[in-house]
Amino acid sequence: MAHTPLTLRGLSVEGVNQCVHCGLCLAYCPTFSELGTEMDSPRGRIFMIKALAEGRMSLTDPAVEHLSLCLDCRACETACPSGVPYGRLIEAAKAEIERQRPGGAVRRAFRWLNFGVLLGHPKMLRAAAAGLRLYQASGLQALVRRSGLVSRLPGTLSAWEALLPSLPRAVDRAPLPAHIPAEGERRGRVALLTGCVQSVVFGAHNRATARILAKNGYELVVPQAQGCCGALNAHGGDHARALSMAKETIGVFEAARADAVVVNTSGCGAHMKAYGALLADDPAWAGRARRFAAGVQDISELLAKAPLRGPLRPAPMTVTYHDPCHVVHGQKIRKEPRQLLAQVPGLTLVELPEADWCCGSAGIYNLTQPEMAARLLARKVGHVESTGAQAVVTANPGCILQIQQGLRERGRDVAVLHLVEILEKAYGG
Amino acid sequence: MATLTADRKRALRTELEGMLGRGAVLSDPDELLVYESDGLTLFRALADFVVFPQSAEHVSAVVKLAHREGLPFVARGAGTGLSGGCLPAEGGIVLSLMRMNRVLEVDYDNQLAVVEPGLVNLHLSWKVGPKGYYYAPDPSSQQACTIGGNIANNSGGPHTLKYGVTTNHVLGLEVVMPDGEIVWLGGKTRESQGYDLIGVFVGSEGTFGIATKIVVRILKKPQAVKTVLAVFDEVDQASAAVSEIIARGLVPAAVEMIDQLTIGAVEDAFGCGYPRDAAAALLVELDGLAIGIETQAERIVAACRDSGAREVRTAKDEAERQLLWKGRKSAFGAYGRVSPAYMVMDGVIPRTRLPYVLRRVNEIVDAHGLRVGNVFHAGDGNLHPNILYDPRKPGEEARVVAAGAEIMKVCAEVGGSISGEHGIGLEKADFMPFIFSAADLALMQRLKHAFNPQGLCNPGKVFPTRKSCGEAGAVAYRPHAIEEQGLAQRF
Amino acid sequence: MQPAVLEKLRSIVGAPHVLTGVDLSPYVVEGRTPEAAVFPGTVDEVRAVVTLAAESEIPVIAWGGGTAAAAGVAAARAGLVLGLTRLDRVVEHEPGDLTATVEAGRTVAALQATLRERGQWLSLDPPDETRATIGGVFAANASGPRRQLYGTARDLLIGLTVVTAEGAVVRGGGKVVKNVAGYDLPKLFVGSYGTLGIIVECTVKLRPRPDDERLVAVSFDRMKDAGATVRALMASDLIPNAIELLDGASLRALTASAPPAPGAGASAALLVGFDGVPDQVAWQVSELGRLVAATGGRDVREVPAETWPRLARAAAAAFPACAVMRLSVLPTQVADAMEQGGELARGRGMASAWSAHAGVGVVTASLALADGRQDLGVVAAVLREWRGIARGCSGFAVLDTAPLAVKEAVGVWDDAGAAGRIMRRIKEELDPKNVLNPGRFVDSI
Structure with a gap:
């Protein structure tokens, strides 16, 4: 019997066969921890995806419900000894759900x-x-x-x-200039993804990022024609549009001829680093996508390569760091943000319990699954309170919005800041 | 066992929901499907219901219903077991205890904690860690497996060489008996009166009842820990080093062996720092007082070198130590990188027979045209040959099962056991006659009958089927009165 | 006993190994004389004897060194004493495996002597090592001070062979140190007092002998301070192998029997043991000195190794005649329980002596019955109050030694509650004819 690769409507889910059912992922899955139900665990979802691909199961209401409840936080990938590419599997499943069950x-x-x-x-x-x-x-x-x-x-x-x-x-929502020169000895030329929602809601983060990069000797280009990277579409099961957005993004940034593409939003960074896999089956784009993906770097990754250039002003405060899923699990970046914070004089970093647990934001998850998102947010906010920190530092707009809302509801006066905001403060911004 | 009619099933679902609340009962086949296996996918069985109790009273109510209806039932934790022990009999009720996962009480002065069965093993150590304590039994799945599951299987782990297995750490149990009665066995004091019911309950694989509260000992973290990695070019040298360490009067906290195939898989997974070209490596851990630990470490290093180790090094910090252990504890899962499936064996042998048995294991696996990875608790003589296979290739699964049985026979021949920590479950039930006579099994069956007279609590586990037992039966046996009355079944 | 049965017994084990008449005097317990005592020389003979007794409906009382013969409630019919002292071989000792298999009738001292030759030991130190047999120690779940570090019989017995009430030879566990195949029968038989089967062979886990061992005594003027010291000791990095807490009366008894001994005149003393490599032992002894200085300890001194075996019996040795009760409480409750219990006795005009394995919460209390003039009602009242203390600590109390009348008045065993019903069902399953040591155990098992 020849083995035919498993697919869901053309998207490979062959990765399900890497799962040996050991269950080591279970306790790291936020939804499983909340519900205790195997269908809401990575192992259970992989099992369902496999059963769907094999035709043992169909997309019934419960199957849709359980697969949709996945945060796509990819904490299970960090825990998995077997290397199951879970993120790709769940995106394929969500795409299949959108095809079969587009809803009302x-x-x-x-x-x-x-x-x-x-x-x-x-x-x-x-x-x-x-x-x-x-x-x-x-x-x-x-x-x-x-x-x-x-x-x-x-x-x-x-x-x-x-x-x-x-x-x-409006003035703070204004776009960044196309080119910002490096200060001091030049380290390289990088291009910045300003992000779609990011540029509108958190223009300040982009400006901070630009300033810090310049202080650290990076010449910055900001491609003005850039659009959305397609991460939200991919996570939401809108596969077709995700592909075209990826191609457009690659094209725009190739033209910028930079040493690296810097990203300060975790979902975008993780997604762009996966362009190679996303476009692997498109001969015209596979090579370009792979090369592009290799050049994508999270802002903390780039900055942590060398000590921050001084002078840095003291920021005497106690903070705690929340790992955005798509930084820590999606890009395996854990040490770097902490290393950067440790360089800020006067700043005390208190480790957050379950720092690398999803806060419930997860792209548009808090909109599509408000109940579970609220449970995870309460858990997160409870941990933040336990640290006694004056501010939560993180590195993703979704997390910032979500945790801010959670703290606001509990009446807590704790700031939620992007890593670049803290660093900018240290640079006197 | 009668199959439930659709009407009956609906009625029972309503009744169960009435007891446990909505969202606490599964009966949709698509949802039940993910509960068809535990960590061993070789065995599959579907329940009629999976339910999620949140208290001993919930468990008791469900068990009473099962008792009334004559439905088999079984408790399930995280489902990381490796013997099919928590699988339902075809049909019946699975009680998932994952929503009973609280630490109810910690008494540091008396070094004990009261927990619920669904608590993840490692989470207890996380909870008491900040005060300098930990829970000693550390099965490799400790990041996911539950303490309730550990109770059922009397789970071990690398550090049980020095600290003992689960049974050595349990002081008291609140148990829902198979008729639904809630009973305390033992308590918080170190001794309990009468027969050692905790001793027999722990490791009874869920056939004696369902533990709903567990009192465990917590230990002070040792003042110092030293982790030594010894690298060997030949497996026999590593085996010899294990006996040599013991012969020099040392009792390390752990002595683990990991072979070349396994090293490759864990290095792919996490890059833990094991040398890929080694035939085998030993991970030896010493713990205790800071003073004197260097002297002991030197004795370990010398024992390894004298046995032919090409390299012996000590973990330089806690991070390196954690990484080495992460590799060791993730090894089973990491086999997914080299094979779509594996079957882990769990034989135990007198450790002096290690070189012989490892050679035999390789011969057996070779003869069946299969591959094997070894990663195991060498200090305890607890082997874990992992036979790799591809379930999609016709006939391979059958060869794996045959090779597994031969390996079990070798363990039995050298005076060992067929399970050191994973339990008998479904998987090894038919191997029981390798090490137990009909009389031995009959006594165990009577013990089971004392707890579980109706046999509804996790049926079909531990005991061999009639056929294989008959083959082994050489010892005279007289039927017990209750068997004559038809109250208990012979297997 | 019918002569025909006696004849059969003689034919099974050989006439010299069957005792009757006046020869039975060592086997008289609480005034009850057995019908015969029989000493089989092989497991098969044990099996034959038990089968015969079961057929003849004669109770069978397993007997090792007789050190726990008076434990529990003596059977109304003393029946047949089944002595195991002829089964005394070391079947196997493989030093590399740290295991040994030994027949039940070998004394603990004889086993330890064999193991010592290879630098190993069974880490169990029950009282009366020269009389107590291995089988008896496991059947009675006996232990000593070193249980603080090494645990008890249940932690060391990895396999056993028993002869069941129906004469079947059954093996449980195995000879490997880690084993979860089948139910844990060794645990079932540990502490079962011969009510479920006759233990004929045991396989035990061993340890290398430590290089060095020292026992240190510390005196206290107040029991409360000694209790606080135990707590501090348990929370420290030290790894003592014994933490014995003695009140003044027990301390005087210990001192009287072996001068020079720890701080006479103190109202409490701790005796703390350490073992390991010499560096570790020395460091721990000095750390202990530092630790107790802060908790009111004084007169810290090392005591000779001969003190060890007398520790567990210190309370009982305080009086020529006494009732001995064992209370199980939480470690932090030990000192309070000892103080409170002593006061209760004094309040009723009676002397008592107390000692404890303090780190594990096992307290031994002896109540003086010096001249036999004590009012039975008062004795019983004190013992009931002591039991009340244990229950108040969510523990229990067992009357280890007392005249039969006191045992009957107070009850040897504590209430076993719902667990008692399970125990009873186990007994009924394994010994349906109630042949083995009937009536001796918890819940009248």
């Missing part, structure tokens, strides 16, 4: 708006942001929150509302 008209419209319109078109996203800013600045948001109207919205919508970041003023 409202859900489809919502997805189209998110994945097709907003993420695909930076201008549209900026326009939406302007509207949002108006909603907040006008006092309408405060009114809505007071009115209790939110609690009557359907689950995902109320989660959206609660998460809405305080959007910066």
